[in-house]
Amino acid sequence: KFWGTYRPQVYMGMKTKSPQSLVTGLMWLRQHERYQSELPLRHTCEHGDKLLKYGWLAHDGVNFGIQDVVEQGYSLRTSFVKVPGGRHGGEWTWRVTGTQVGVTGASPVTISLFFYAATDGQGKLISVVKDTKNGRYLTQINGETEELGKFKIIFPAENTGVDTRYHTVSTKAEGLHKLKEAALRKMQATIEKSGNNKDKVLYFLGDSASHRNPPGAKSDVVFHQVTLKLPFEIDIIFESETSSRKSQLSGETFTQELAQWKEKFDQNFEERFPLKDKGYDSAKIAFAKAMLSNMVGGIGYFYGHSLVQSENQKTPVKYWDAGLLTAVPSRSFFPRGFLWDEGFHQLLISKWDRTISEEIIEHWLNLLNKDGWIPREQILGEEARSKVPAEFVVQQNKNANPPTLFLAIESILKGFNKDEINEHDTRFLKKIFPRLEVWYKWFNTTQVGTAPFSYRWRGRKEGTDDELNPKTLTSGLDDYPRSSHPSQDERHIDLRCWMAVASGTMAKIAKVVDPDSAPKFEATHKLLTNHRIMNELHWSAEMGLFSDYGNHSDRVYLTRKTFQPAQPNQRPYTKMVRIEKQKPKLRFTDTFGYVSLFPFLLQILKPDSQQLTQILEDLSARDLLWTEYGLRSLSKRDPLYMKRNTEHDPPYWRGAVWINMNYLAVRALKRYSQPGSRNSEKAAKLYQELRSNLVNNIYNEYARSGYVWESYNDMTGKGQGTHPFTGWSALVVLMMSEQY
Template sequence: MGRNAHHLRQRHHLNTGDVSDETSLTRKYKYDYTKEYSDKKWPYLHGKMDNCAKFLFIAFPSLVIYGIYTVWLSAMLRNMVNTRLPVSQIIPSNASSAQVDPERFWGSYRPGVYFGLKTRSPHSPVVGMMWMTPLTSGPMPPLRHWCEQGDQLPFYSWLVHDGVNFGIHEAIDHHYTITSDFVKQPGGQHGGDWTARMTVKPRPKFEGAIVSLFFYIALDGQGTLQPKIRRGYLEGVEGWSEELGDFQMLFPSPTSRRTQSVHHYLVTYASGLDDLTEMVKRSFRVFYWDKEKRLPYYGLGGTMLPKDMQQSQANFVVYQVTTTLPYEMEVNFESGSSDHTTHLTGQVFTSQLSEHMHQFDHKFESLFGLKKHGFSTVHQSFAKTALSNMIGGIGYFHGTSLVQSRYTPEPVDYWPAPLYTAVPSRSFFPRGFLWDEGFHNLLIAKWDQRLSMDIIGHWLDLMNVEGWIPREQILGTEARAKVPKEFVVQRNENANPPTLFLPLQSIVRSLVASNKETDRQFLQHLYPRLQAWYKWFNTTQLGTVPSTYKWKGRNPNAINELNPKTLTSGLDDYPRASHPTDDERHLDLRCWMALASGVMADIAKSLNESWQVYDSAYATLTDNKLLDTLHWSDTAERYCDYGLHTDHAKLVRPKPPKPTSPNQPPPPPKDKERVVMQPPKLGFVDKSFGYVSLFPFLLKILQPDSLKLRKILVDLQDPSLLWTRYGLRSLAKNAPLYNKHNSEHDPPYWRGAIWININYLAVSALHHYAHSNGPYQEKAASIYTELRNNIINNMVEQYRKTGYVWEQYDSTTGRGKGSHPFTGWSALVVAMMAELY
């Protein structure tokens, strides 16, 4: 389409020239007409007028048609960025409804809050919990609600979560531990019932601590809430929504308390789900716990609606209990269409929770076999938490992305769409990321393949008519509230690694082997979307040399960056060619496309579709000789990118301008800018050995008898390059940009830290080559054992010390770094422990 548009622009330029000539010619005739009229030369005038009329008769309709065509083409190009791909959806629009999938209708689909539940519907009511430590005479104590690293909690995570029936969440605050359990019970036509039980226990040395717990329900655009208030006490809420029908939510009875406690409530109107925390804060009033000692605490102010609103318009109801510890309470949700002969409370709740835990433990061991692998109970508990926090971090979002193309002068809305997806980090990245999701589903598919198929289907249904998927999904007010405005807009030239093909490798084999009609139908709906995605990569991300690829989106004018970032590759600041040009060849993208070609060929063959194009592409992209020609540096003896590059550059602060007067104050210092000390040359970027150099090995493209494989295995074990006692660092210690800032305010990210997703690929590749006939089996097996142990032992040790799984790990100390908890792709350590690749 880009080439066609270019030709049309050329034609428009030529035709514009023709129009200019016609105008000049018309003026000439007009002049002649006046002259001839004054001279009474009618025959000449008649001839000229006749020619002019003929010309206009022919040209005018053509100009009109061309104008209409130009307007139509311009509108079409503008609309392509937010037009759906015109093929059947993989996930039908009603697939997540209570009628079609009641088991997964309710869930912990709000990963950005410490504890929250909602349904898989576009405008679901949401429920959740907040808490604070009261009794303070100073500023208002922090109100915990959103997962925030700034809260500095010693620990929070889902300890156990099966993705369907139940979950157990634990949050350790400085004075107490809050355990939040929920269990679902099927029944009726609207997704059944559930109960949440909150148990708060004081930590050692904090006996007698006091906590304020808040449990709320809020509407998101439709439905009604009717609080049940008796003698100033909020007993529960009756409500209705399109998806849930009639329902009620019951709070604990004040007569059941065994501790000193007081109760408050809030009935109000919230402008959006992103405003719930601040709305609670604005509703606080000061009360006194002990009137003699005058110990103040914050309590909710009751019904607080705008003056022009009726109570029936309230959309946010909060129950608050302030109590001494220990304390336990249950909140019970009951659907109006369920049979309530047995209520999911008390001993019934305890019994069902125990049964679900037993089933979880049995399934976990049968799938991962960590006892069989000889892991301790500490290691097993760590693995269960890592898996559960990934499963419990799966969210259901609905909304519109903000997108832009070269044809849209301003960002435009994508179509409203749902997304069912895991998230990288509940605190820092509680939303969908395309390349992360491929790694997530390597683990999720091992736990529940159907769940993974649902997630992958939702992602591919976000594809537009071009075959493009926005790489970061920020859907709904809650998700958008966590993202700075400058990162919200997604641009359709920008790719992301097609990592969904990683889990699809094994999923496709499984579906083909099952020979079930439903599995075949899934592949039939999957295939045209993957075709469009594959074609989009092969039309937008091609290099100038055949069978090479180039990540689009690098900024050649980024004067404040030492090496312009390649955000689209997922490896952000990893060193590439220093001067972005069209001549770049990116090794990692070429390898990703080799993987995609192989999977596409497998799916096409299984469906009896034409597979030869994909098979041919796979043969070309895995041809080791061609790979060596395009990406092997004989000088450095490693695979690498190619481009216009120099390693001789540094960041320098520009000198301030000279003052124009003696009393002029000095201007603020400018940000540092890149200074190139040696001109760049076209060639291999071969002094930066790191993750990109490993991609032919990581994605198992190298033949088992390849001498290049032998060189990579030798380099892997070199401590001066990537090898550490904690995993493989992302960039070699002798690389020019190792651990260097990319800008004055941009610390190193993929320039030395240990990343678990790439280490998983390395361990998987070593396992592959250790079991492939070839001269390097023993060496690969030896490295595999040591690297796997290093990664597992360090991650468990850091979890024991800090309470978290981390985004990355320091290559010198092994210490966790970056965001936490990061049980996105870092949870792949569970698959490494189980040796499932």
């Protein structure tokens, strides 16, 4: 697992799990087009590229992967296979296949592929080049780094046909986040006459006096440009000097290896997620395989430090340098680690390959500081930071995030042999338990409320008139309505439920690794699941729902006001501000949506409870949360349903259908549908309907648009927000296979 596709932010790239890795990657460009502005050189996954589709079709997280990238008029398939060998993490081969699609008989499309290898401040690369009639042909790159020892990257034999051309340059970049800029800086253009008297433009890599390296450039990079017409197939081979091999991993040998891994993947998938037995057709099974593959193919390795702001410091400071292996929510928009997303990711990954999941969980827990805090967003290294707006880089060390890793760990515990936990399982639990305990204690000291047994998310902005309802980013639910006027008197039902889950999971682990400590966790779990206490703190009898409590008014509005400037020579300006038409008071917020469901979502309610009966009735109502596409995040009756939070912030968690919360709802309905309670029949009916609605809509939108989405419109079912979003939206695989 040392090598991997651990660069999810690029369409195709590989690196190692090391602080200063050799990185390899692919860029491409359609030739003979007259581009008026910057060349549309494909490299990092971008919405602006407007690809028809891209993503992994099959990827096992370790040994192989097959990905399709579909452009207008052509598609590229990128495949790789890794094999063990030597003392430095094995060897691999890529295959890039180009195919023309669209109009039959159209002129062949000409593509330039740009393969590159780059160092991150250490190691060396030596190009082996020969001049031919078709250009400067790079036969191979000889290299050496501390982790890899000596190696070579071998390019295919020269094609002597007139339609293939070669260009290569060795240059420097300011860092790995500037590789595309380094290529563009070396790009030149030439005009060529064609047979139909139309000029063609060819963009190629070249050196000239004007192409100087920028000051401070630290990364050595070698680019190999191959320009050719569709269709084509090219193999690129990485070989370690310490490895001995019977034959080169290319040509027919590669084809056979890839086919064998794909066959094994299909077998393992059906064994772990038996969708044929559920009656799914081949198209939906292929979709589910793609969802899993994009989840494990979207695992990245990042190295660097966070920037942290403490209330005791005037300026942010650096966290320590650390590595993080993590899945990412979205390769295009969120190609980095998010703490609360990761717990949902591991629900799926752990069902596929528990060893990958355990390693990722350990990586996250290694980011704890001595107090027990984990930065909720991990922006490690220049490549990751280049994709993040400056205002989101600094992390506040009082701010939490839902401890969803406990969900994943609880799911892993269910897979243990209850009669005899083996040595591997015990070793894993012993590794994580001390860190989990410190993390758990941090929540119980920094996130508690003023009322006994209550909890409060920190990080809300007090005294603001810029937001309709100040965001609670730390909860993960961002603009979901809380009390209108943040105060220390708030208490949040969702955080209390998260801590109930955490307490129960800690008790289960303690029974294995530290039995003496188990009773204290069990006692806390008993308190946090006590229905009487929970109802006193959070049950709004008037509205018949679980609710946050705080200083609240439901008669606040955004309106545009004119302001006089501070300087006399400036014009008046307008902006949207919040006004109150009713003063706030301490009370239940009475908002019905995802937060109201948490005692149900996290299965804290007893199967026969009256509160569960009420929730199931409310879920059945077609004018509250229920839609044909899943449960919407906020009731249509709520005053803030689909309301903007500022003039610049459209509604986010105020009506859209989110898959992580819907997965928890489906999982809870499955549990509460077990025979033996007065609510089981109702829960069973809702389970079948909700599961069917979710699976069908996510699949239909994938078939229509080519992507899985961040959220779904509650009125139309259309995907919206970021795409592809094969983070927690990929939990559709677990819903399809009914694994909870």
